[in-house]
Amino acid sequence: MTTPLFLTPVFQERIWGGQKLKDLFGYSIPYERTGECWAVSAHPNGQSVIKSGPYEGKTLGELWTSRPELFRSQSAVFPLLTKILDASDDLSVQVHPDDEYAGIHENGELGKTECWYIVAADPGAEIIYGHEATSKEQLVQMVENGHWDEFLTKVPVKAGDFFYVPSGTIHAIGKGIVILETQQSSDTTYRVYDYDRKDKDGNSRELHLNKAIDVTTIPQSYQPQEYKVAQKEGLSVTTFVSNSFFTVEKWNISSLTHFQEQPKYIICSVLDGQGQLTLEDITYPLSKGDHFILPANFGPYQMDGQLELIISHE
Known part of the structure; x- marks a missing residue:
């Protein structure tokens, strides 16, 4: 499993x-x-x-x-x-x-x-x-x-x-x-x-x-940063960056949220709050300061609670 x-x-x-x-x-x-x-x-x-x-x-x-x-x-x-x-x-x-x-x-x-x-x-x-x-x-x-x-x-x-x-x-x-x-x-x-x-x-x-x-890059120039925000029941996803190096998002979970199978592995860091991750009736507690990886083909799964996470993947 x-x-x-x-x-x-x-x-x-x-x-x-x-x-x-x-x-x-x-x-x-x-x-x-x-x-x-x-x-x-x-x-x-x-x-x-x-x-x-x-x-x-x-x-x-x-x-x-x-x-x-x-x-x-x-x-x-x-x-x-x-x-x-x-x-x-x-x-x-x-x-x-x-x-x-x-x-x-x-x-x-x-x-x-x-x-x-x-x-x-x-x-x-x-x-x-x-x-x-x-x-x-x-x-x-x-x-x-x-x-x-x-x-x-x-x-x-x-x-x-x-x-x-x-x-x-x-x-x-x-x-x-x-x-x-x-x-x-x-x-x-x-x-x-x-x-x-x-x-x-x-x-x-x-x-x-x-x-x-x-x-050093000379001269240095920066593009204005615009972030995509997607909402669904219990979840807000802010995509900060997505390029050939990495994708980085912030997930704010406020109630039970269902996720489909995760085809890529993803890196998860809990910045604030408490909650839980559930897969096939097994529940894993989540707390501020936890770091974990969801392997490739993980899921379907659920997260619940009040959680702020930073998510990254290739």
Whole structure:
């Protein structure tokens, strides 16, 4: 019988992390500065583990290899990575490569296109989202001279906002923001600026200016974001983005909702509320902070309760 795959996250210590992953989601976090919850990951730097059921104890990467029928994907590796980030301090200003550049320069790693759903934000919180340089020469000049105020584009944010961050985008998450990030399964980041901070050993963190300049999109332009919203009884679906990298949606469930069989595997993260998932008379409780995968050909099934979920798939 097909069952949902509930996952145990992996937590990562970060210089800019804090305690909000515990405060907001009730996670038992291992570090004073816990910055990242790798909630759904098959990346070698932090793999989620199946929490229960017939595949209990297996990593997501092991399951991807040994039971491909659960995913029915054409991808060679599990292509997506879902994180929750606690930016209790500013993240470094950074940029990510695309697949082609990463494949050549990062030992075959995927590139990193990502997107952010703002879970929580302190009053006045901002992100860096893009830059003001109009040519490579101007970009190099601004970076080398440290003209960060003129170079970086800052955007105020609030809970419920969404941002698509394609590879080549200069960006940074600001202090006081918690996000759910859906991204390609990559751990490649090129730092451009880190506020002259020191790591726990008193050393300046490495910058990657040559590679960053190579991959940054110049000039940077953004299309106005328009989201599709579909309603049916008990369910509102907001589609934030759908492209060759991923589809990301928000599901708001307010009462019993029936779903047809799910032909693709889908990744589900419960951001708020409580409820339940039912398949063939078996009920699985759902709570804030749960992450699970519905395998390919899952269903028909039902969800009930008061739930806010972020859903993603290839």
